[in-house]
Every structure is written in structure tokens, then in C-alpha cells.
Amino acid sequence: MGIVIGVMNLTGVGIRFASLIQGLSQGDLAISLILMAIACLILGMGMPTVPAYLVIVLVMGPALQKLGVATIPTHMFVLYFGVLSAVTPPVALAAFAAAPIAGARPMRTAIEAVRLAAPGFIIPFAFVYHPALLLVGDEGYIEIIYSIFLAILAVIAISRACYPQKYICLEIIAFSILAYCLLFAGTIIGLIAVVVIVIYLAQEFFAESIKKLKNHKKGEYNDKNLKI
Numbered sequence: 001m002g003i004v005i006g007v008m009n010l011t012g013v014g015i016r017f018a019s020l021i022q023g024l025s026q027g028d029l030a031i032s033l034i035l036m037a038i039a040c041l042i043l044g045m046g047m048p049t050v051p052a053y054l055v056i057v058l059v060m061g062p063a064l065q066k067l068g069v070a071t072i073p074t075h076m077f078v079l080y081f082g083v084l085s086a087v088t089p090p091v092a093l094a095a096f097a098a099a100p101i102a103g104a105r106p107m108r109t110a111i112e113a114v115r116l117a118a119p120g121f122i123i124p125f126a127f128v129y130h131p132a133l134l135l136v137g138d139e140g141y142i143e144i145i146y147s148i149f150l151a152i153l154a155v156i157a158i159s160r161a162c163y164p165q166k167y168i169c170l171e172i173i174a175f176s177i178l179a180y181c182l183l184f185a186g187t188i189i190g191l192i193a194v195v196v197i198v199i200y201l202a203q204e205f206f207a208e209s210i211k212k213l214k215n216h217k218k219g220e221y222n223d224k225n226l227k228i
Helices: 002-011 013-025 029-044 049-066 071-087 093-102 106-116 118-129 141-162 168-184 187-227
Strands: none
Touching: 013 029, 013 049, 029 049, 029 071, 029 118, 049 071, 071 093, 071 106, 071 118, 093 106, 106 118, 118 141, 118 168, 141 168, 141 187, 168 187
């Protein structure tokens, strides 16, 4: 690792890579983050967490900081994608190690791992747009609590989009849009998305509770008839 980092410092690969990302994205932060996320996943594939983090932050850190991203969100963004490279196909070392234990196919295990870890691919972007999630910056307690609440609802929405229950296509599209609105849209749109998700989850909870209550009463009725 020392040799790799030394070569990168001497050759200036990090600075050149940062310039390349800025050229491709034309200074747009969202496009730059997507390109850097892909690069982080590629650079981290097949490597343990700590070496992957060191290599990626050396290459990607200057690029993110040039775009005005703070230091802690930069490191957390890089670290998250460095860790997630362990379950990202086609390498996915963690999934390939777990597949024989589970008696499953390696690539199918990797794809399922990506579905399970889907919120982890979105939350690093939220770190950049909502530094209050990392308890940094000048935000007060209200902003921190609000950002954490939005992140929790976004994780629920992303998880539901990855594992729809009833209306598959509709739920995938709807919850994906709601997760985007929660994390990356403005305050007003974010509040509307909060209301929609809370109402939907509450309605689903009450419907499930009523269903269980009816089944319970039906079971008691059948038990009484059986005793008679």
C-alpha cells in the first residue's frame, strides 16, 4: 500500500483524475458524485476495507474537495463506496465468500446483496447534501434531527422499492421517487414526501392490524365451534 500511495503522489494521478472528473461533469456536483461513486466501486473491488479506503481517498478526495464538499462528508462518501465494493458485481468478494456457506450461486448472491445494501448506495450522497447527518457543520439540533428523520424514511422507501409487496412496478417507481424527494429535493417537496410516506405506512399498518384482529377472532370462533 505504501508503494501504491507513493506512486500516486509522485505521478500526480489524484490531481489528474480530479481534473478528468471535473471535465466530464462540467462542474455539476451530482454528475461528479455519480462518476466518483462508480470509480470508488471499481478501485475498491477485490481489496480489504482499509487499503481500499486509503487508495480511493487519495485519488478521489481532492476531486470532491475541489467541488466544495467538506472534509468529513468526503471521507464518509469514499469509505461507504469502498466498503460496498465488497458486494458489488462482478468481483463482490464478500458475496463470493458467503455463497458456498449458503449453498447459493455466487453471482445471484451478489445481486441479492446489492438489493439488500441498496440504501447504502444512496446515503453517501445524502452525506454530501445533508452534512447534518454526520453531525458536522453549523446546523442546530432541529436540522440534525430533521435530517436523520428524512434519512430513516428514505431508507424505508428504498428498501420498499427493492422489495415491493403488492403492486411491483408502481411501488418501485413511487418509492424511488419519494426517496429522491426526501434526500435531494427542496424542503417543501421533502415535507410532502414525508407526509405521503407516513400516511401510506400508517394505512398499511392499520390494515395489517385489522386483518390480524379478524383472523384472531375467526380463530377464536372456530375454536368455540370445535369445543361445542
